[in-house]
Amino acid sequence: MSELTIKPAVDLLAMLQQRSISSFELAQEHVREIERLDPLLHAFADFDPDRVLRAARQADQQSHTRSSPLLGLPMTVKSSIATAGHRCEIGSILNRGFIPEEDALVVQRMRQAGAVLLGTTNCPEFLMAYETDNLLYGATVNPWSLGHSAGGSSGGEAAAIAAGISAGGIGSDSGGSVREPAHFTGICSLKPTPGRIPGKGHLPPCVGPFSMLGAVGPMARTVRDVSLFFQILSGQDIADPAGALVSLRPIADERLRSQPIAVLEDDGFIPVTIETRNAVRSAVIALEERGFQIRPFQSRMLEEARLLWWKFFIRCGRMLLEPLIQGRETELSATFRYFLDTARSEPLLSGEELIEAWTRCDQVRARLLEELSPYSVLLSPVCSIPAFRHGEREWFVEGCKVEYFSAMRFTQWFNLLAAPAAVVPVGRSPEGLPIGVQIASLPYRDEVVLAVAEMLDQDFGYQVPPTACHPNSLPR
Template sequence: MSELVLAPAVRQLAMLRARAVSVRELAEEHIAQIERLEPQIHAFADFDGERVRVQARAMDAAGEPRGPLHGLPVTVKSSIATAGYRCEIGSLLNKGDVPREDAEVVRRLRAAGALILGTTNCPEFLMAYETENLLHGQTRNPWDLERSPGGSSGGESAAIAAGMSAAGLGSDSGGSVRVPAHFTGICSLKPTPGRVPGRGHCPPCVGPFAILGAIGPMARTIEDVSLMFRVLAGQDAEDPMSPPVPLRTHTLDELRQRRIGLFEDDGFAPVTEETRAAVQSAAQALRQAGFIVEPFRPRTLEQLRKLWNTFFVQCGAMFYEPAIRGKRERLSPVFREFLGFAEAAGPLSATELLNAWAELDVLRAKTLEELRDYPVLLCPAASVPAFRHGERAWMVEGQRVEYLDAWRYTQWFNAMAAPAAIVPVGKSKEGLPIGVQIASRPFDDEVVLGVAAVLDAAFGYRAPALARG
């Protein structure tokens, strides 16, 4: 196995620019890694090595690089429309769906010169923290094949962690780029909704999901994630959720002016001892880099989580009801499980929905007021590291933590429409990765990436043994 496929994307790009490697040669290295590991990991929903070779030959024949990602092998979650590739959202109801047009974010990838390897697996209709469906089966974590790489961007995280892709795109309405990054030891960013255009995501990011949801970059380093963000960000004139916010840069001294609020848990769902240690290690690294890091926990977190549940679970089920009516026998177990959560919560009346929407605006304002003194937050990514396939509850610090509660640490920032990034910092007793989360106020994506870069330099990606062969 070539170490090249595990190198940061920026290094792969530097080698392409220096002509130390051709696009075809780099593509062949990734094809070989995919062919070696895909039978064990099942990260892909659509991959064809010969199609990749055709793209690579055309790029080499073109001569001069045509964009900042020229020749970089990337992947796209199979819920983001990618022309010519299966984008079935993990559902038998969409079997064989191949979009004719790219999502705006994929169009930008291609315009920047990226080499599309394929689309990656996700749970049916994206409504799970485990990637498994009746179309493409179960995606496995390269750190331990008996464990999940998370969801719903689990195929994407597994591919990147294992060196089958240099970087890629996931999407996140409740932790779906962050939990998988935490589980597999890579980096990711859930941007402020609209900073990276969401037009072309399936299902559309509309209604409450225009607040909750965002397409986000995933890669092995924050430098790579930042590169992807810079290439992809910018207003989409046809997307009403895409604001005209220019890219910004912040010096380290400017970042140090923002006090960081630290909390190890939210007082409701405990975290593992190793997770606490990872958060404290991250805090110490930031203090050593000159940041002020002090204990602080917003008081609105539990209310935000409850409203997230209203919109993601209850409204999510309402959105899907027309498409699945009379077809439940064709749905996957993980999606039927999600429907069970929604049914247990009960139907939403129009008045309840209206009141929840208004309450969310009030809570977002209260939280922003609290963040005035601590505009950056450092906290866990989840209660536990990667779980075994099918697990749904865990004993943590003597307390039972249920499935949806374990990921509440990401859900708050979806309800806030705020940016949040994951950086691998620690490891569990079993040697599994543990990420920490950096979050900030809406539209401060570059602040999140700047602080996360400090942590990535201090800790960062380690390759799973499986990836090295």
């Protein structure tokens, strides 16, 4: 294991700025770790060591003439975010070999800040799964256990960051896709308010209902790193209809404590494992010891919010994606087929039903936002369960059968709300798998979410997974 590559990104940047290590040396360490571990993890979709080392040499040359906030830091990008010169196939044979000519705006900002791009990372086909598996690169393995999923759809990013083969990166999230993989692999992530980090260049485009549901978000081993990436990559894209001119707003400690924190252990519909419940309770105790007031949260709107998310993500998602796969359904992966089978079990949305859902969406969002307004943040589980075994689609929790999409409901509410939500690792399952806690708030309160998340990260936080230490003895 390289002790260097598991350090927080902020520490690596300090070493680069102090010239205690060069960009080239840091890139070499990451290349060695990628070559050692990625044949096991399948985290990368595109990795060229020679290109990485050339970029690192250029960063060293630039270090004498300019100061950039990410100069020399080795980072990754989910392969659904356009990255010029790199394969961005969205996990589909239908897009095999696709290489964008232009960067997504967020990748432009990452490069302008001086990051060294290690490559693009694996994702499920067309992003419509909570497990990263496809016919191009196979299943991405959880660094904590070979037999378990790293999550999806930003599973390649999560696995690479957790295993110490990327210092941090960029994922995307329309139903939990940066948060669930972070929870599964023991890292941190943020689904920001849509538009605070530009979505231009995401593949497929975040349009229609996905302009509200979807967001591009940072992933890293610590919340300090996530916050740094958010600061550097955020800022309005004037051509983004979902964008908003919201400047960065540091949060004073006394302001954080001016409102109580709400907590939700489950929603009354779907149970969570006892270890998941205990992780939320551990987070509550830690924040109470820091002087926060904690209040239980209840709402009758959560199930309706989830059902509305379902209409937009599952049923509208089917309508948007079916034209892309027409005539080529025999070439689709099992994960995408599961999504299609689920979506096709219901009739196509009519225009009348869609308008009714859109109208009701605003009413439900208004009610939920009003209910959340007395609180600074809401603590909740990320999922009902920790990482599941590859291919699993249902589980028994507290004697109840829990289906795949229902188990992930705790993230879906905040996509419908277009609200920020972060994940921090807090607990462990009986098998030793990570369990994260979700910290969410009202739209545009991203900095509040990150401030509370950083406190929990200081009390709990990232631990090195077995892969990075002894990959040959990883549990199966």
